[in-house]
Amino acid sequence: MHGPKEPSPPNPSPDSESLVKRLAGPSTTKAGLAKDQSEINRVIAEASKGSKFYENEKRKDRDLTDRIEKILKYRDEVLRGVDIRSVEQGVDQLLVKLEAQRDLSQAIVHVDMDAFYASVELLDNPALQGKAFAVGKGVLTTASYEARKFGVRSGMAAFIAKKLCPDLILVENRFHRYSEMSKRIMDIFRRYDPDMCAAGCDEGYLNITAYCADHRLTPAECVQQMRDSVREETKLTVSAGIAPNKMLAKICSDKNKPNGQYELEFEPRAIKAFMHDLSIRKVPGVGRVNERLLDSIGIKTCGDIYTHRGILALMDKQFGLHFLLQAFLGIASNVVQPGQREERKSIGAERTFTPLADTNRILQKLEEIAAELESDMEHGGWTGKTVTLKFKLDTYQVFTRAKSFDRWVSTKKEDLFAIGKELLIPELPLTIRLIGLRVTKLKDLRAELDSKVNGIKRFFQSAEPSSPRKRRRIDTEDVGDLPDEIEDMQLSQDGFMEVMPGFHEDNEADEDDMHASAPADDDDDPIAVKKQHLDRQATPAPNKPAFTRPRPPMSAPAPSLASTSTSPFMKPTSHKQRSARTAQGPSRHSSSAEPEARPSRFPTLAHPGAPEATAIDADAEEHTCPICGRSMCTDNQGLNAHIDFCLSKSAIREAQAAASIDIGQKLMPSARPSGSAPGFGKPKPEKKVRARKR
DNA sequence: GCGGATCAC
DNA sequence: TATGGTGATCCGC
Structure with a gap:
């Protein structure tokens, strides 16, 4: 369109280094980068130039630059007339305390599928073998290792990827397939730790301490065996990290990826040496912004944290001293628990x-x-x-x-x-x-239902089989015997949740429901879509007996690594x-x-079409079933029997239909009940650590 | 309690 | 020809 040799201005405001890096996306540093990253970044910046997306990134980059400038000014202020030495000594004492809390008794594993989506696609379409291809449509969810050599990464816009790799083959996501494979893989992992914690569809945390002891295996042998099983049973490869806590295990799983494992020596010295030269960006919780923030005060590696401990202490608010000191020491939570439904927010x-x-x-x-x-x-x-x-x-x-x-x-x-x-x-x-x-x-209606039903059953069971109460008005006095939730039911009013809309989903029954998508992808991937039905795993059926794996007795104290959250840093004042x-x-x-x-x-x-309230119709002569809302003339036994009946899947479906709840034909993935968040240092009510000598 | 921001996956 | 979706957390106000 333009003549040859467009004599554009020599340097039309060159992009700052930070902006170019920002445009390259969040997963540049964390994954195996291509050989000439700066050339790749240039191409990306070039292709983005002028777009609204680009302008927004530029704005954010400017804001961050301003923010850093302010932080530095504040630092200079705060440093004036301060005896930094004594501050450092205070930090050193804190380090001693933290060190005392180190717990090396548990063998924690982080497992991470290699290029998960891409591997599944490859499995189903061998013609892709050896090709540079990527999965996703407008935005890529993952790329084959061949494609990564060109700088193609997950999270990247497809048209940018095409510029980097013109022969790139694009494959559409098939989330249903990934979920399927994920389930199979997780089942394998669970053989080694029934309480494993899935973190997305392609990775998870396990505590293999007990398994190793019971089977007389070293952690490395155990993990090798586990990875072999996955490979044999699914033809997919997995990488793993073995360490005394979740943070370290996660970092380690990246060490020999793909298809490899790495065990960190369970020794304080070795751990500290491991952390010393590690890029701060590898620490979970440190993203692109915090990386730049820390970089501005000279911190690039975890070892640098110690060097600058003085200023970090003085600017605790800005940087989160405790979190960083733990990273420096390589200390974090070693509690592995399956995601709990109640944790959803x-x-x-x-x-x-x-x-x-x-x-x-x-x-x-x-x-x-x-x-x-x-x-x-x-x-x-x-x-x-x-x-x-x-x-x-x-x-x-x-x-x-x-x-x-x-x-x-x-x-x-x-x-x-x-x-x-x-x-x-x-x-x-x-x-x-x-x-x-x-x-x-949030309020968990499913739990409420359980509690309600059980409460009602208890209530009636405890009553005389055919006591005179049965026809008595059940008013608030009586309700005192019932769980609070029942009162909630009665209090509910129009327009708001009465009680029990249609839910209680059917498990294995409807395959279609499993279309959910899968989340996280491999290694470095920022891409994730809605999670699958991990509900099933996270929320055991009421009657399912708790799995009794030989758990070591509790004796060791919780590793109090609680500490701060994943977002240790603060915004500008x-x-x-x-x-x-x-x-x-x-x-x-x-x-x-x-x-x-x-x-x-x-x-x-207020919607008139709301399902009839399922509140207990206490005034009536007859009882109203708390499940289906129907009234009936019966005694306690009869009501009890009806409730049991009502709880069956089909009955619940029927109740839904009767209540005119339109429960989707819509194949919407049901949400995952959280719990997959690893949470490296959450002060969460983590259960006690299982102590066991290795 | 609200809104912006950061992060993980 | 057009840069994602779900969920959590923290902070200042």
Whole structure:
């Protein structure tokens, strides 16, 4: 289009080093990088140039640069007139205390499938063997090792990947397949630790201490055997790391990837030596931003943490001293537990689309999201008290708007849509490329159901078989015998979760339900889609006997490594939000300007179509079944029998249908009950460590 | 409690 | 020809 030799200005504002690196994506440093990363980065920056995405990255890069500048200024201030030596001595004492908490008694393994999605695709299509190919459509979820040589990475836009590797073959995701394989693999892992913790669909943590003792194996032998089993049974390869805690094991699993394993010596000296030269970026929890932040004060490796311990202590707020000291020492949690359903904190759905400015079209997207969320919530058996709307402008700036309620939010799509609409409308007009809804302050309806049913059964069982009570009014006094949840039921009102919407999902029965997608991918991958039904594993069926693996007796103290969370660093002291109006930013409506601008009431929520309340109809002569909501004239025995019947899958389905709950034909993946988060140093109520001598 | 940010997968 | 989705956590306000 232009003439040959476009004499463009010699240097049209060259991208800063940090920006070029940022554009290269988050998974550059963590994975095996290609030989000439800077050339690759140049190509990426070139291909991105001028796009809105690029401009947004540039903005974020600028913001971070400003933030660092402020931090450095603050550092200089804080250093004035401080005896850094004495500060360092204080830190040294803290290090001694931390060191005393080191626990080397457990053999922890991190297993990580090699290029999982790509390997599965290869398995099903051998023609891809040896080819540079990638999985994904608009954005890649993973790339074959051949493709990685070109700099193709997960998370990368497909068109960029094509520029780096013109012959790249693109394969679409088949999440159903990945879930299937994931399940098989996890089952193999569970033979070695029934309490293993899945972290996404392609990796997990195990405590093999007991298994090794019981089978007289060294950890390395055990892991080799496990990896052999996976390979034999699935034709897929897995890498593994063996170490005394989860953080170290995770770092180690990357050491001999692909198809390799690495064991770290269980000795403080060896561990500290291992950490000393390790890039700080390898520490889980240190991402691109914190890497740059730390770099600004001279910290690139974990060994540098000690060198700069003085300033880190003085700026604990900014950097998170405790977290970094633990990284320096190589100390972290060694507790491996399967994900608990109760741990779930939120459930949501979001979707990207071609930017829309038309209100009606935007609302249509919102409605679709509401429908997805309804499905997920009902399948999962969740409700909550806070709804958060998320939207991303065509400038890639992201905003959230939330609203909390006193009551449990209805999971009906009409209601979710109405709430979302109320949050969104005041912000318009805007041009939006993503919209999402999330519900927090969750309540686990499934657990509530269990407790309710059991409570009711206990209640009636404890009563005289045919006592005069049976016809008595069951009022609040009597309710005192019942779990609190039952009272909740009665208190619920229109528009909000009554009780038991349609949920209680059927297990193995419907294959279609398994279409869920899979998450995390290999090595360095930032890409993940909705998780699969790990519910099954995480929430054992009520009657399923607890697996009794020979657990070592508890004796060792919990390794108190609790400490901080995964996000140890802080933001700039006062990073003021860019002014609302500028750049098409949405307004912070009514916060202070017009306090009573809108009624806080929620008119649209009351939906007449709501399923009849399942509250216990205490006043009636007859009983109302807490499961299906039907009334019936019967005695306690009869009610009991009915409840049992009602609990059967088919009966529950029937109850749902009767309650006119439209439980999706929609094949929405049911959400995973969290619990896969490794959490290296969470102060979570981790159970005691299983102590066992190695 | 809300909104922005960071991170993992 | 157009850079993802789910969930968690922290911080300042």
